[in-house]
Amino acid sequence: MKLAIVDLAYGNIGSIQFALQRLGVVPMVTAEPDKIALADRVILPGVGAAGFAMERVDCLGLRETLTSLRQPALGICLGMQLLFEHSEEDNTTCFGLIQGRVRALEAAPDRPVPHMGWSKIDVRSPELGLRTGDYVYFAHSYACDVGPATLASISYGRDIPAVVRQANWLGAQFHPERSGEAGSRFLESFLT
Numbered sequence: 001m002k003l004a005i006v007d008l009a010y011g012n013i014g015s016i017q018f019a020l021q022r023l024g025v026v027p028m029v030t031a032e033p034d035k036i037a038l039a040d041r042v043i044l045p046g047v048g049a050a051g052f053a054m055e056r057v058d059c060l061g062l063r064e065t066l067t068s069l070r071q072p073a074l075g076i077c078l079g080m081q082l083l084f085e086h087s088e089e090d091n092t093t094c095f096g097l098i099q100g101r102v103r104a105l106e107a108a109p110d111r112p113v114p115h116m117g118w119s120k121i122d123v124r125s126p127e128l129g130l131r132t133g134d135y136v137y138f139a140h141s142y143a144c145d146v147g148p149a150t151l152a153s154i155s156y157g158r159d160i161p162a163v164v165r166q167a168n169w170l171g172a173q174f175h176p177e178r179s180g181e182a183g184s185r186f187l188e189s190f191l192t
C-alpha cells in the first residue's frame, strides 16, 4: 500500500511513521501534489497552529490536491481541525470540507488548557476499531463543533468530537500514534 504523510514541515511525523511501521506500512513523507494524489491512503498530521499550517498548505499549492482527494484520508489533531470551515486559532479559514467551526477550549480549575492527557471516549460508530471506554491521548487547546460528522466524542467542558467522518475524510482529535493499543486499532482500521 502507498501511504502518503503530508509534509507541512511541522510536527509529529516521526511518531506517526513509527506507529505505521509497527503495523507493517512504510509511509512516504511528501509535499508533492502528484504523490499525494496517487497514494492509496493520505494522512494530514498536525501539531502546531492553524494559521501557519494553512499558509504552508497554500505556499505548497496543496489546497486543491487535498480537497479533491477521493481515497481514504485521515487528519490528525490540527489536521482534523483544518477540515472544518474556520478556526478561532489565528482566525483562520480552513478547508471547509466539514461544516462547523473550531473553537478554543475553556479552562476551568479542574480542566486545564491545553488539554494534555488520556481521556475516555464515547464511540457512536462501531467500525473505527475503537470502543466506548477506550482511553486515547489528547494534546490540544482548540476543538471542533460536534455535528453530524461526529463518530466519537469526549466531554471536556463541552462535548467535543474525538473522531469525525465526512465522505473519504476521517479526522481524529486525539493522537492515535500516541494512544497505545486503542490507537493502533484505529490506525489499523484506517489502513484496511
Ligand SMILES: NC(=O)CC[C@H](N)C(=O)O
Binding pocket: 046, 047, 048, 049, 050, 077, 078, 089, 139, 140, 141, 142, 143
Ligand atoms: N497539538 C497541537 O499542536 C494542537 C493543535 C492546535 N493548535 C490546538 O491547539 O488544538
